[in-house]
Amino acid sequence: MSGTTTQGPQETRIFAPSAAFAAQAAVAGMDAYNALCAEAAADYEGFWARLAKEHLDWQTPFTRTLNEDNAPFYQWFEDGKLNVSYNCLDRNLQNGNADKTAIIFEADDGTATHVSYRQLHEKVCKFANGLKARGIKKGDRVIIYMSMSVEGVAAMQACARIGATHSVVFGGFSAKSLQERIIDAGAVAVITADEQLRGGKRLPLKAIVDEALGLGGCDSVKDVIVYRRTGGDIAFKAGRDLWLHELVDGQSADCEPEWVEAEHPLFILYTSGSTGTPKGVQHASGGYLLWAALTMKWSFDIKPSDVYWCTADIGWVTGHSYIAYGPTAVGATQVVFEGIPTYPHAGRFWETVAKHKVSIFYTAPTAIRSLIKASDVDPKVHPKNFDLSSLRLLGSVGEPINPEAWMWYYTQVGGEKCPIVDTFWQTETGGHMITPLPGATPMVPGSCTLPLPGIMTAIVDESGQDVPNGQGGILVVKRPWPSMIRTIWNNPERFKTSYFPEELGGKMYLAGDGAIRNKDTGYFTITGRIDDVLNVSGHRMGTMEIESALVANPLVAEAAVVGKPDDTTGESICAFVVLKQARPTGDEAKKLALELRNWVAKEIGPIAKPKEIRFGDNLPKTRSGKIMRRLLRVLAKGESITQDVSTLENPAILEQLKETS
Numbered sequence: 001m002s003g004t005t006t007q008g009p010q011e012t013r014i015f016a017p018s019a020a021f022a023a024q025a026a027v028a029g030m031d032a033y034n035a036l037c038a039e040a041a042a043d044y045e046g047f048w049a050r051l052a053k054e055h056l057d058w059q060t061p062f063t064r065t066l067n068e069d070n071a072p073f074y075q076w077f078e079d080g081k082l083n084v085s086y087n088c089l090d091r092n093l094q095n096g097n098a099d100k101t102a103i104i105f106e107a108d109d110g111t112a113t114h115v116s117y118r119q120l121h122e123k124v125c126k127f128a129n130g131l132k133a134r135g136i137k138k139g140d141r142v143i144i145y146m147s148m149s150v151e152g153v154a155a156m157q158a159c160a161r162i163g164a165t166h167s168v169v170f171g172g173f174s175a176k177s178l179q180e181r182i183i184d185a186g187a188v189a190v191i192t193a194d195e196q197l198r199g200g201k202r203l204p205l206k207a208i209v210d211e212a213l214g215l216g217g218c219d220s221v222k223d224v225i226v227y228r229r230t231g232g233d234i235a236f237k238a239g240r241d242l243w244l245h246e247l248v249d250g251q252s253a254d255c256e257p258e259w260v261e262a263e264h265p266l267f268i269l270y271t272s273g274s275t276g277t278p279k280g281v282q283h284a285s286g287g288y289l290l291w292a293a294l295t296m297k298w299s300f301d302i303k304p305s306d307v308y309w310c311t312a313d314i315g316w317v318t319g320h321s322y323i324a325y326g327p328t329a330v331g332a333t334q335v336v337f338e339g340i341p342t343y344p345h346a347g348r349f350w351e352t353v354a355k356h357k358v359s360i361f362y363t364a365p366t367a368i369r370s371l372i373k374a375s376d377v378d379p380k381v382h383p384k385n386f387d388l389s390s391l392r393l394l395g396s397v398g399e400p401i402n403p404e405a406w407m408w409y410y411t412q413v414g415g416e417k418c419p420i421v422d423t424f425w426q427t428e429t430g431g432h433m434i435t436p437l438p439g440a441t442p443m444v445p446g447s448c449t450l451p452l453p454g455i456m457t458a459i460v461d462e463s464g465q466d467v468p469n470g471q472g473g474i475l476v477v478k479r480p481w482p483s484m485i486r487t488i489w490n491n492p493e494r495f496k497t498s499y500f501p502e503e504l505g506g507k508m509y510l511a512g513d514g515a516i517r518n519k520d521t522g523y524f525t526i527t528g529r530i531d532d533v534l535n536v537s538g539h540r541m542g543t544m545e546i547e548s549a550l551v552a553n554p555l556v557a558e559a560a561v562v563g564k565p566d567d568t569t570g571e572s573i574c575a576f577v578v579l580k581q582a583r584p585t586g587d588e589a590k591k592l593a594l595e596l597r598n599w600v601a602k603e604i605g606p607i608a609k610p611k612e613i614r615f616g617d618n619l620p621k622t623r624s625g626k627i628m629r630r631l632l633r634v635l636a637k638g639e640s641i642t643q644d645v646s647t648l649e650n651p652a653i654l655e656q657l658k659e660t661s
């Protein structure tokens, strides 16, 4: 474990929430926050039991809150039964929200459609009955490979309703990545769309599913269910493929929910780690939904009158917790956006906020940074040209937000009146972990501030000992929490070694990030991953995966991939490649770099394309043959090497790898 920093955050600006915001907030002031923390500290299980009873509807109440007998395979609320879709939909029909808008679908072309809770419930019930009619049942796995749509959310909810475990695969992943996930999950069905519309372009989905299934090994898949989005021309395989509208036609609008145990796997979501293939992060039903719902109230201060908008895609965990499940569980009205931030112009986010009177807006720092740049180039797309007076809270997620981007977000978008919640969390944590509470915590740009009540985060050294504030270390969570990852699908051993390593005593959750706490405030600042995971535009990727993709190309002998700081995307991918043929230069190098970038797009997906490829005769290696990635990181940044290179077998190679060929 390396890469932790001992540099303290220098930021001294501090912004307290306004008195007006604090007065109406769910957690109003630091005293209220401290009281919740004290309650958790005094009676940890009692605290979570109270919240689980207050915020979820149980068909069978639980009597045991936490079972630690088989740690780190923790179980929460294990003898309780519930249904996630019942909690997200039926509850809203009973509590007066039936005609409230659940989803405002903002299509790529600017068309908006309102779907009420009653309509969403009906859609989900028909969908669920359709799945049942195909023989899909509790415990089956279903892959969802869809664009942003009401149907995408409904597909997830329909699986939850019948107790099928879904695994959503981001629509930007390649056929090969999709095939790997289908095989690992042992999926019985794939739900997809004919095509997706993004930025005015039609992009294939069904064709990629066909390709994935054609790669072989996917015999478990019996059905491919296709939502007609564009009406584009697609191939149909008789007996396997069916249209969603035909599947739901004539189905009953009622579907008795399948009551499942709290620990029943709601979903598997694949994410990257430092080694090997992507890991299928498995989440439970009860604990997960509790935290998705509760953080909507605590972190976002959601109120019945809010219009909430999270710009994430349902293919990522943010789209699970903060689109498909959290907002519906609390009966919110939310915008679901099909498009991209720069189409038809880079003011699209602000125009849409004004159009739907969005009051809570949640996006990623990479989007903010690219929109800052765009409005420098074209002042017409600057937020000041749009009526953003409806906004009352802003959120950030997915990567560290640099103080300049934070200040722009705060002043130019939020008009200095909206608190910003910089929410630190992960696919594995299920929901927010460290974040300001908008009516309580004084904010410091670039710091995610303090853990949520009940979340026992700490910073330790490599032997698991606490480090003092002001000294960087490894971020851990010392107690299990309800929405935590339950295991890695098909690989419980990997779950243990990845997240509960013996070096740290086997009981602390290892987040994989470095962090530091401010000496005076105790505030947390995340200093970045301590493993070989990159964060490009808020998308998580393992360097190993990209290296494996590159060496799978017949031209490539060896490859090493590192991250390079990037003004817009946070990090960018820089690949050092040794070919089987002589090292190319000039136009030949350009041509081959393009070929390899496209190759990676085909192997993993366009998000994994290296931004830069440098060719060498070799890679810097120790005498024992280990690639010195540390030096490659320095070279990628364009800095000169000041480290000791005496252990290097071939120091001359550094000169060659300094620049793009």
Ligand code: WTA
Pocket (backbone or CB within 6 Å): 271, 316, 317, 318, 396, 397, 398, 399, 400, 401, 422, 423, 424, 425, 426, 427, 428, 448, 511, 512, 513, 526, 528, 529, 535, 538, 539, 540
């Ligand atoms: C990073 C996304 C700093 C971090 C929800 C983490 C952040 C990884 C923040 C998880 C934040 C996420 N500040 N870093 N507010 N939020 N990260 O699984 O490195 O796609 O480990 O989950 O993103 O990415 P994932």
